[in-house]
Amino acid sequence: MKSRLLPALGGAVVVGTLALTGCSSSADAAQDDRTIRFATLPVSDDPNAETPVEEIAALLAEETGYEVEITDVPNYSAVIEAIRSGHEDIGIMSAFPTAMGVNTGEVDPLVAWSGDDSPVARCVVLADSPIRTLEDISPEDTVAFADPASSSGYFMPVYMLDRAGLTQDEDYEVLFSGGHDRSQLALKSGQVDVTCTAAMFTDMAGQGSPYFPFEAGETRVIGESPAMPVSLAVLGNQKMSEDKRAALLEALPVVFSAANADALGTYGEALPEGVEPMIEPGPETFQTLVDIAAVAGVDISDLE
Template sequence: MRRNVITALGLVGIAAITLTGCQAADSSGSGSADTAASANAPITIATIPMSDDPTAENPVDVLVELLEAETDREVEVTDVPDYLSVVEAIRSDHVDIGIMSGFPSALAVNTGEVDALLAWPGDDKPVSTCVVLDDSPVKSLADLKGKTIAFADQASSSGYFMPVSMLHEAGLTQDTDYEAIFAGGHEGSFAALEQGQVDAACTAFMLTEMGAPMFPFAEGEWRAVGESAPMEVMGSVLARQSLDAETRTLLEEALPKVFSAENKERLAGYGGFAGLEPVIAPEPAFFSSFAEIASIAGVELEDLK
């Protein structure tokens, strides 16, 4: 496995999708035959950091191992700083695929320049929760009025969109009733809470169930205040539109095997998709349920064309 890194600065030359809604750059020069992967070329994936714990098996390495075994192809990983950078790497033909949660998938697919290779429907479990330290005076979501809250990433389903919707339902409006900061990931939001920089951290419900190393607080050190609604689409694998047909078919067959229930524990942060029955090549309408929740966070999917 080869591993590359694209920093935020390195993405400046790539046409950016922004959450305020801007026109997508013309991609007529991409997707040509000279950018399509040959049938025996490495499969390339863009990922965000999943774990910094040197004592634990990195879920990205596990993903690569399993995908190489199922496809008999080398897999190369490019590390990028956030979800939107994953989308940009795919849309600009820097990588073949990326694994995304529901909201960034919807944002990406709505541009018309990225394909959903497959998607996992949601279940009836809460997606997100907001956590506080055990000695915090905050007992409920309503108590977060006037407080500072850490979110993972402005394109994160479990670390931003669903918590903002949950807070909205509790009568709290971002920038009016509470201050939001973006910590660059779930680990960053946990660190901000631990260091007393914020009053609460909103994160994936699943991470709190997993415990260390994905969730750093031991029993008795933290409390959850509130649970979000379920999500109709749990996540997806996005692909560049210039991906060759043979590789596309190979991935459609291999990825459900990679994300089988038996691999759930090893996949750790990716384990939320494991064991779910995917929808192959879903239509853009599959992601339409995100529009209302996105608008609560000030994002209009139709602006991202």
């Protein structure tokens, strides 16, 4: 992991100066309490999309008056663990990892945004496939999913298929391809009969994207998943100071807003238009996500 420190705007004390004067442990603690430490990782399904952490840190520093330390982490589990252990104050997460974190009972959802009405995932077949609807899928057919930890590449599609009366490994065979792009290659080569992937990728037909390497008209959509009940959330360390928590609760809805959409990049794209943030939502907000994950055979209701 790598960390960077961005001073709060408006004349914050420089950390290096304190070190030169031989600061005490109490001074270290005071300085730490004036620093918002947040863990980031991409929230987009597109792995080529860059996360604008410097821009977000600058906005957060300006809005709170705190210094902001950014830590880039490799995966959702690392974010949750860093917040649980107190190494980080906040982490910005997509829906299912947020539900996992909340259900530990050891991190708090500070702010969350519900999803819009758009489908999260779509299942597609080749244009000449005899499969016309989800109900046409048979036990002899193989369905490709990106990864067992993927919201759009597994959780939501399996939920979609379940609602159509189809149970994995009974009513269809499962293949985990290892990535959205690999699922499409498997469909293109005839290794699988159906692929379920992020809805955004199916809109890329004819654009030469490796995440949907088909021309318009080469594939057909046979099913769409429901919308995501939660699109994005900020998890917080339960042991942060009350002053820091209050500053974050006031600043986060301002920073993560339509007014900053360009600066927020992938985070801005993940925020649904016209949706007001939920401040300190309760665990019930995430129960639907727990239920959806359970359909996929993943119990996140009592994560240890």
